Amino acid sequence: MFKFVVEDAKKWKNSIDAIVNLIDEGQLEVSKDGISLRAMDTSQIAMISFFMPSSAFMEYSVEGLHRVGINFDSLIKILARTRGKEQLEISQEENKLVLRFISGKRKRSFKVPILELPMGAQKEPTIQHTALIKINGGQLKETLRDAALVSSHITLDASEAGFNVEVHGELADLKVESEKTSEEILELTVQAPSRATFPLQYLEDIIKACPDSEALTINLKGNAPVKIEYGVESAKIVYYLAPRIDVE
Numbered sequence: 001m002f003k004f005v006v007e008d009a010k011k012w013k014n015s016i017d018a019i020v021n022l023i024d025e026g027q028l029e030v031s032k033d034g035i036s037l038r039a040m041d042t043s044q045i046a047m048i049s050f051f052m053p054s055s056a057f058m059e060y061s062v063e064g065l066h067r068v069g070i071n072f073d074s075l076i077k078i079l080a081r082t083r084g085k086e087q088l089e090i091s092q093e094e095n096k097l098v099l100r101f102i103s104g105k106r107k108r109s110f111k112v113p114i115l116e117l118p119m120g121a122q123k124e125p126t127i128q129h130t131a132l133i134k135i136n137g138g139q140l141k142e143t144l145r146d147a148a149l150v151s152s153h154i155t156l157d158a159s160e161a162g163f164n165v166e167v168h169g170e171l172a173d174l175k176v177e178s179e180k181t182s183e184e185i186l187e188l189t190v191q192a193p194s195r196a197t198f199p200l201q202y203l204e205d206i207i208k209a210c211p212d213s214e215a216l217t218i219n220l221k222g223n224a225p226v227k228i229e230y231g232v233e234s235a236k237i238v239y240y241l242a243p244r245i246d247v248e
Contacts, residue, residue, distance in 0.1 A: 001092055002030050002066055005059035009088035009101060013079035015052060015235040018209035020072040022048050022239070027117045030066040038124070046202050049124055049238040056234030058087070068097060069115030075099075078110050125240055129219035129227060131158035131194035134187035135178075137230060138212030143176050144204050150174045153244055154203060157195040158220050163188060167200075186215050194220040196243040203228075206239045 006012040019026065019037060026039040034053040040046065054060040078099060082088070089100040096111040143165050147154045151169035158164075163185055167174040180188045209232050210216050216230035223245060229238040 002062040003059070003089065003091040004030075004035075004054075004057045004061065006088040006090070007058045009079065009082040009086045011233040012088055013076065013082065014209065015050075015232045016072065016076055016079060018232050018235065018237045019048060019050055020076045021205045021208045022046055024073045025069070025071050025115065025117060027119060028068045028070055030062055030068060032062050038122070045199075045242040046206070047124070047240040050235060052233075052235040059089075066092065067119070068092070069117035070097065071112070071115060074112060078112070124238065125225055125227075127219075127221060127224055127227065129194070129221045129224070130190070130192040131218075131220040132187065132189045133158055133163045133185065133218040133220065134215050135163070135218065136184050136186065136212075137207060137210035137214050137216045139184040140207060140216065141204075141210075141212065144200065144207070146174055146176065147200055148204070152200050153197050154200045155195065155197045156218065156220055156226065157193075158188070158190055158218075159193045160190050187217075192222075194222050196220060196223050196226060198226060198241055198243055202241050206241060209237070 022041050023039050026037050029036045032054065034051060037048070037050040039048055082101060084103060087102040089102060091098045095114050097114055099110045101108045147165065147167040150167040150172045155166040157166060162177060162179040162182065164178070165176040178185050206228055207216060210230045211232070214230060216228060219227035223243055225240045225242050227238065227240055229236070231237070
């Protein structure tokens, strides 16, 4: 059995948003170290790795290791019902996950079924990326909004000179150039020029949960899956997204 308490239910919702933006169902692993998840999306082109340490919780009590299958689409709708600043207590009762919202002397409890789901991805891909770009999350979101006006795919390009975004559509083209010393580029390390093209909708879903004021890190390599990582509340989120490979 397990029980953990989040001081502010909204913070737990914010972290779960990072999961539900990519997958509808998945298996949380609850251990003495914290709560983790690793899963592929239904198309098998994107992956999420999620971890929130036990130290992030107001109370945390776990006996053994628990794998908890969750419908995150249903869970996030419940979490969205938090009012003001409520504590959130999450525990297991047989085959149910119990969510108890506590505000003063008032409590609300939801019970959702724990699902029998296959285990998610066993490990993260091993890729020797050749470029690292640390950029402001809000700035990248604005760039993707511009890109959505042009095409459904976006090209990321990193070199010693800077970080560029290119989008080519039937009616328009877009190029956003950020020099290495520009304000939005917080860090740029390039071992070799790196360029790859990705589906725009997936990138939008991946960075949606990143706070606008926070930094996110892009690990890039030519025609290889991109690795994007950032923090939400106390959770560490890592995504991988496969590139589009053009066949000549």
